[in-house]
Amino acid sequence: MKEYKRYTITTALPYANGPIHIGHLAGVYIPADIYVRYLRKMGRDVLFIGGSDEHGVPITIKARQQNISPQDIVDKYHGIIKKSFEDLGISFDVYSRTSLPIHHETASAFFTKLHNEDKLTQMESEQYYDEDAKQFLADRYITGTCPHCGYEKAYGDQCEKCGTSLSANDLIEPRSALSGNIPVKKATSHWFLPLDQYETWLKEWIIEGHKEWKTNVYGQCKSWLDQGLHPRAVTRDLDWGVNVPLPDSDGKVLYVWFDAPIGYISASRDWAQQTGKSWEEYWKSDDSRLIHFIGKDNIVFHCIIFPSMLKAEGSYILPENVPANEFLNLEGDKISTSRNWAVWLHEYLEDFPGKQDVLRYVLTANAPETKDNDFTWKDFQARNNNELAAIFGNFVNRTMVLTHKYFEGKVPVNTLPAELDDILKEIGLLNEKISHSIEHFRFREALAFFMDIARLGNKYLTEKEPWKVFPNDPEAVKGILNNALQITANLAVLSEIFLPETARKLKAMLNMGNTDWSNAGKSILVENHPLNQPQILFEKVEDTDVQKQVEKLEQSKKDNLASAASFEPLKPDVAFDDFAKVDLRVGKILEAEKVAKTKKLMKLSVDLGFEVRTIVSGVSEYFTPEQLIGKKVVVVANLGKRDIKGIESNGMILYAENADGTLLLVSPVDEAMSGGLVK
RNA sequence: GGCGGGGUAGCUCAGGUGGUUAGAGCGACGGAUUCAUAACCCGUAGGUCACGAGUUCAACUCUCGUCCCCGCUACCA
Numbered sequence: 001m002k003e004y005k006r007y008t009i010t011t012a013l014p015y016a017n018g019p020i021h022i023g024h025l026a027g028v029y030i031p032a033d034i035y036v037r038y039l040r041k042m043g044r045d046v047l048f049i050g051g052s053d054e055h056g057v058p059i060t061i062k063a064r065q066q067n068i069s070p071q072d073i074v075d076k077y078h079g080i081i082k083k084s085f086e087d088l089g090i091s092f093d094v095y096s097r098t099s100l101p102i103h104h105e106t107a108s109a110f111f112t113k114l115h116n117e118d119k120l121t122q123m124e125s126e127q128y129y130d131e132d133a134k135q136f137l138a139d140r141y142i143t144g145t146c147p148h149c150g151y152e153k154a155y156g157d158q159c160e161k162c163g164t165s166l167s168a169n170d171l172i173e174p175r176s177a178l179s180g181n182i183p184v185k186k187a188t189s190h191w192f193l194p195l196d197q198y199e200t201w202l203k204e205w206i207i208e209g210h211k212e213w214k215t216n217v218y219g220q221c222k223s224w225l226d227q228g229l230h231p232r233a234v235t236r237d238l239d240w241g242v243n244v245p246l247p248d249s250d251g252k253v254l255y256v257w258f259d260a261p262i263g264y265i266s267a268s269r270d271w272a273q274q275t276g277k278s279w280e281e282y283w284k285s286d287d288s289r290l291i292h293f294i295g296k297d298n299i300v301f302h303c304i305i306f307p308s309m310l311k312a313e314g315s316y317i318l319p320e321n322v323p324a325n326e327f328l329n330l331e332g333d334k335i336s337t338s339r340n341w342a343v344w345l346h347e348y349l350e351d352f353p354g355k356q357d358v359l360r361y362v363l364t365a366n367a368p369e370t371k372d373n374d375f376t377w378k379d380f381q382a383r384n385n386n387e388l389a390a391i392f393g394n395f396v397n398r399t400m401v402l403t404h405k406y407f408e409g410k411v412p413v414n415t416l417p418a419e420l421d422d423i424l425k426e427i428g429l430l431n432e433k434i435s436h437s438i439e440h441f442r443f444r445e446a447l448a449f450f451m452d453i454a455r456l457g458n459k460y461l462t463e464k465e466p467w468k469v470f471p472n473d474p475e476a477v478k479g480i481l482n483n484a485l486q487i488t489a490n491l492a493v494l495s496e497i498f499l500p501e502t503a504r505k506l507k508a509m510l511n512m513g514n515t516d517w518s519n520a521g522k523s524i525l526v527e528n529h530p531l532n533q534p535q536i537l538f539e540k541v542e543d544t545d546v547q548k549q550v551e552k553l554e555q556s557k558k559d560n561l562a563s564a565a566s567f568e569p570l571k572p573d574v575a576f577d578d579f580a581k582v583d584l585r586v587g588k589i590l591e592a593e594k595v596a597k598t599k600k601l602m603k604l605s606v607d608l609g610f611e612v613r614t615i616v617s618g619v620s621e622y623f624t625p626e627q628l629i630g631k632k633v634v635v636v637a638n639l640g641k642r643d644i645k646g647i648e649s650n651g652m653i654l655y656a657e658n659a660d661g662t663l664l665l666v667s668p669v670d671e672a673m674s675g676g677l678v679k
Numbered sequence: 680g681g682c683g684g685g686g687u688a689g690c691u692c693a694g695g696u697g698g699u700u701a702g703a704g705c706g707a708c709g710g711a712u713u714c715a716u717a718a719c720c721c722g723u724a725g726g727u728c729a730c731g732a733g734u735u736c737a738a739c740u741c742u743c744g745u746c747c748c749c750g751c752u753a754c755c756a
Binding site for chain 2: 215216218219220221222223224226227296297299300326327329334365366369370371372373374376378379382383385386387389390391393394395397398399400401402405406444445448451452455458459461462463465466467468470536537538539540595598599600601602616617618619620636639640642644645649651652
């Protein structure tokens with residue numbers, strides 16, 4: 001295996017439009033922090049990078065909603081995020097942000113170099129433009145009727161009602177979110193990264209060269225590469241972001257996906273500036289190992305797009321591994337910022353003061369390394385009470401209490417060196433396993449091996465029964481407790497990787513200084529070394545504590561239901577003449593069949609009395625053909641024809657929608673004539 | 680529909696290139712113990728390894744098909 005002189009570790013830049021939640025932690029920051037702490041303990045040279053991603057459309061929208069500037073938004077969340085990371089003890093060397101001048105410079109320079117070397121292509125396209133606001137509209141800034149579910153306030157990129165992803169061109173009756181005007185189409189010019197040109201190289205680099213990547217990561221990359229890559233726009237029309245450093249490009253900024261990963265480099269420069277050190281060797285030297293910690297939603301950016309950017313630029317190293325995790329669910333439901341279905345880090349730290357390590361432990365033990373996982377408060381409580389407190393905390397406590405009881409809190413002489421050898425051998429073995437697991441990004445497994453050391457300690461004490469031996473053979477008890485203390489000291493050393501706050505407390509109790517990994521598996525405390533008073537490492541988490549958290553979540557659920565049950569606002573009035581233009585007819589469904597190779601489409605034959613029409617409708621998720629055949633429905637008959645998946649569809653069928661988005665037939669109650677007007 | 684990932688004890692997960700009684704932690708149950716945060720320690724029970732075929736002397740592990748969950752993607756007038 002290649003020898004690396006230094007490590008460049010990046011963590012996905014959290015988007016600064018909301019705080020950090022447990023999903024972020026379990027997927028990215030805690031595993032990265034464990035990895036980095038491990039590397040440092042091994043004496044390796046590490047640069048650990050984090051920062052806020054502060055550009056992009058959602059932030060500008062949030063700012064508009066609150067009538068403040070985008071900078072105000074990112075200042076607020078960057079502050080919350082940065083502080084909560086510090087409080088949890090994520091050991092970033094630098095936590096930077098993309099609104100800093102140094103980032104704008106870095107991203108501009110990156111773009112300029114690609115541009116000057118003809119690595120980008122320019123293309124024109126038609127985009128919606130707001131003539132009042134005099135600017136092009138991002139998809140997010142266009143609202144209109146969702147063509148799928150009819151929701152009137154769908155965004156240009158996604159309908160929040162039915163969850164379908166859209167393009168602004170799909171929207172019916174598009175409106176500018178800025179002025180409410182009807183936007184016009186206007187030509188605009190943008191720069192693209194021709195990803196297709198990197199396809200061959202990427203295949204070789206990943207498919208051939210990185211078979212060791214996690215299966216979920218490797219498979220996802222293969223899927224993308226097999227589907228074929230297309231040029232991707234690097235710039236867009238927006239006024240919030242890194243300005244495109246070219247003449248005549250007012251109102252254009254770098255697309256956020258392009259500037260965000262460059263943020264890793266900017267953060268490194270930021271760090272170098274603050275510390276007076278050099279950043280370039282971490283990014284441009286072949287003996288540096290670049291690793292991106294991310295969630296699975298980011299795989300394509302870090303495995304396909306960013307490497308292509310780096311390759312195009314030419315002077316940077318490429319990621320050596322991208323250990324992406326899957327997602328963490330919460331009490332059975334997907335974590336959602338907008339639905340407030342989350343455990344927010346800054347709130348957790350307030351609700352559970354001093355329990356940073358409990359969260360670290362639970363999220364590591366239950367990390368979604370190979371598949372999506374579920375966080376429950378019940379599990380949180382069980383892990384704390386049955387594992388941290390009962391096994392780890394309890395072993396430390398019984399060792400300390402016994403030592404104070406029998407030997408005035410001083411490390412007794414080791415009268416049983418042979419037993420110590422056996423113990424240290426076992427710990428040494430576990431150390432190796434921990435190392436091996438961490439090197440392979442298997443943090444759950446590593447943590448389990450770590451806990452085995454505490455188990456080993458409990459077992460030793462129980463078997464040796466020093467409290468029974470003491471009256472007859474105090475000399476033997478000296479050896480037993482010395483051994484138990486050496487185990488405790490080893491726990492103190494190793495816990496720095498997983499549970500830094502606990503390590504601090506433990507070392508204070510043991511009155512020991514800093515140690516590195518080379519001490520692990522050795523006898524650490526010397527004879528007569530004075531110990532401090534024991535303190536409880538892990539308090540029990542009571543039923544009422546978790547009860548409160550569950551109630552908090554239930555309240556979120558109620559709030560969501562309440563808002564979901566609210567009625568859509570009325571549309572603006574229309575003239576009767578406009579309404580009369582719509583030709584609604586009664587139709588009878590004669591035939592219905594699912595359109596092959598689609599998820600939603602149903603092909604219908606509808607009898608309008610005077611003719612039988614083919615209509616394609618996106619309702620396979622709600623009806624089976626049998627439920628539709630023979631039913632009378634209301635048809636919009638004068639919409640014109642449209643080609644859908646190669647079928648000519650002539651008309652549209654109306655449905656009623658329930659609060660949960662399900663569709664119901666709209667049908668005449670009494671026997672109605674096919675082809676009759678609905679008016 | 681296509682592609683990728685996953686479906687193993689109540690829960691969370693291990694199970695290189697197929698090979699004797701499928702493992703661990705937690706939970707449950709029983710025992711032992713009292714130094715300790717009623718904790719620790721020992722033991723027991725729990726699995727048709729999603730389902731159905733096939734290849735093989737032998738499949739959780741390979742092949743094919745089906746179902747379910749997650750993600751990406753096409754489609755919704």
